[in-house]
Amino acid sequence: MRFNWLSEYVASISSSIASTSPWRQLQQQVQQLVPNPQAIYCRIRSSSAEALEHVLIACAVYLLVCLGLYKLTFWLSGSGSGSDAHHTDDNSNAGSGEGEELNPSPDGNRSPGGLKKALQSGLRLRSVRLPKTAYMERVLLITAHPDDECMFFGPLIYSLTQRQGCQVFILCLSNGNFEHKAKVRRQELWRSCSKLGIPESNIVLMNATNLPDDPYVDWRPDAVASLILHTIESLDIQAIFTFDRDGVSSHPNHCAVYYAAASLCLANLLPKDCKFYTLDSINVVRKYLSILDLLCTCFMSTHWCILNWKEAAIVRSAMKEHHSQMRWFRWLYIYFSRYMFINSMRQINLSDVELEMQIHDN
Numbered sequence: 001m002r003f004n005w006l007s008e009y010v011a012s013i014s015s016s017i018a019s020t021s022p023w024r025q026l027q028q029q030v031q032q033l034v035p036n037p038q039a040i041y042c043r044i045r046s047s048s049a050e051a052l053e054h055v056l057i058a059c060a061v062y063l064l065v066c067l068g069l070y071k072l073t074f075w076l077s078g079s080g081s082g083s084d085a086h087h088t089d090d091n092s093n094a095g096s097g098e099g100e101e102l103n104p105s106p107d108g109n110r111s112p113g114g115l116k117k118a119l120q121s122g123l124r125l126r127s128v129r130l131p132k133t134a135y136m137e138r139v140l141l142i143t144a145h146p147d148d149e150c151m152f153f154g155p156l157i158y159s160l161t162q163r164q165g166c167q168v169f170i171l172c173l174s175n176g177n178f179e180h181k182a183k184v185r186r187q188e189l190w191r192s193c194s195k196l197g198i199p200e201s202n203i204v205l206m207n208a209t210n211l212p213d214d215p216y217v218d219w220r221p222d223a224v225a226s227l228i229l230h231t232i233e234s235l236d237i238q239a240i241f242t243f244d245r246d247g248v249s250s251h252p253n254h255c256a257v258y259y260a261a262a263s264l265c266l267a268n269l270l271p272k273d274c275k276f277y278t279l280d281s282i283n284v285v286r287k288y289l290s291i292l293d294l295l296c297t298c299f300m301s302t303h304w305c306i307l308n309w310k311e312a313a314i315v316r317s318a319m320k321e322h323h324s325q326m327r328w329f330r331w332l333y334i335y336f337s338r339y340m341f342i343n344s345m346r347q348i349n350l351s352d353v354e355l356e357m358q359i360h361d362n
Contacts, residue, residue, distance in 0.1 A: 066292045069125070073294070074308055077127040125298065127306045128159045130345075133166055135238060135275065140169045142228060142242040142261065144253040145213050146176040146189040146205075147322040150196065151333070152248050152279060154315030155305040155343040156241060161197030169202045171231050173224060173257065178213040181324050188322045195318035204231055215252055224260035229269055239275040241345065245356050246281035248339070262353045277303065280344040293338045301344035312341050 130136065139160055143149050149157060149170055160168045170193060176185030190200055206227060211219055232240065242261050247254025258278060264270050280301060286293045297304050307315065316334045320326065334340055 062295070063292065066294050069298070070291050070294050070306075073125045073127050073306060076125050127308075129302075129304050130159070131239075131275070131303070133163050136160070136163075137165055138167050138169070138236055138238050140171055140232060140235065140237040140240045142171045142240060142257055143173070144243075144251065144257050145174055145178075146172055146185040147192070147319070147325050148172070148254075149189070150192050150315055150318040150322075152243075152339050153241065153343060154196065154318060154340060155307045155312075156279070156345070157196045157198065158307060158311060158315060159305040159343075167202065168198050169204065169231075169235055169237070170198060171204045171206070171228065173206050173208075173219075173227065174211050174213040174253065175205055175207050176213050179324075182207075184324050185322070188324065191321040192318040195314060195321060213253070217252075219253060219256035219260075221256060221260045221263055224256055225263050225269075228257075228261055229264055232271065232274060237271075237274055239277060240270075241277045241279065244278035244281050244346075245359075248279060248281045250281075259357075262348070262357065265348065265350060266353045266357065268350075276348045277345045278348055280346060282338070287338055288336050289338055290336050291338075291341050293342060297342055297344050301346065303345040303347070305343045307341050315340055 141149060141153055141157065143153070149172070157168060160166050172189065175182040176189075186205060189203065189205065193200070193203055208223070208227070210223055228240075231237070240261065243254040243258045245255060245258050245262075247258065261276060265276055270276065282293070286296060294306065297306075319330075319334050319340075
């Protein structure tokens, strides 16, 4: 049976409702509040294009500022070679030109040297900003594995080895036996350190069975701390550098090194004249910005080392000595990672350790 009469009846009712004035007013109000899909699409497209344009302009400005600041940093530092003359203490004004007038040239204009001093005192830009050499004549770098020294601490090591009267020692707490290549990685460590200016006699490579190169094995902090303390006392170290609590890459072995060193600081076992510094861990975006992270480093850090392209090439060559670790992603790392060009550090004191230990316990 067909119900044509029913469908005709419903259609007639719908047309009569639609023809009434209240319904038409309601329909017009709805159309005004909710525009048609085409209008919505056009509005979203125009807004997205405008936002994208603003983002691109902001990125271009940031790029130009970073490149200009990078160039200006090495110009203010002289030749940009990272020599000892370019190293200043954070609490001193040596070489900054503060309290001194610019040397006028014979024609009454400011000399280029005076302009450089004025910019140095005003901007306080240095390619290397570390404590005085007198406080860091014997420095110990504490790493977890062979290749950590150049993968993460390359700019720091290069800058320290260029300082007159500064001896750099490396304590590597494992022999890199994760893939049963301990012997190969030992030789790679020797060659890498030689590229960075560290003699073989200044390298301490541990071969402890309780400290394997394994991200799935937790190192006991007391065992690591005893090795660190013994090395510091036997070598008469004045400053130690190691990872912070995030370990740069969140590797458990890296984090264990920090907590071991922090426990020594917390127990007041470090020598009084031995300073404790950690390498800043940063987010993934900044980590692969290369030299474009310079602006953030200068504003957010107290100690830093910045290398130019020629100096960074030495660090890259040191990294390439670790042939057994050079996978395809490592090639990308050595050209795009910020740690190949920039190291930023901070000094750790007792209050910092107490706070971070509390965070770690929570």
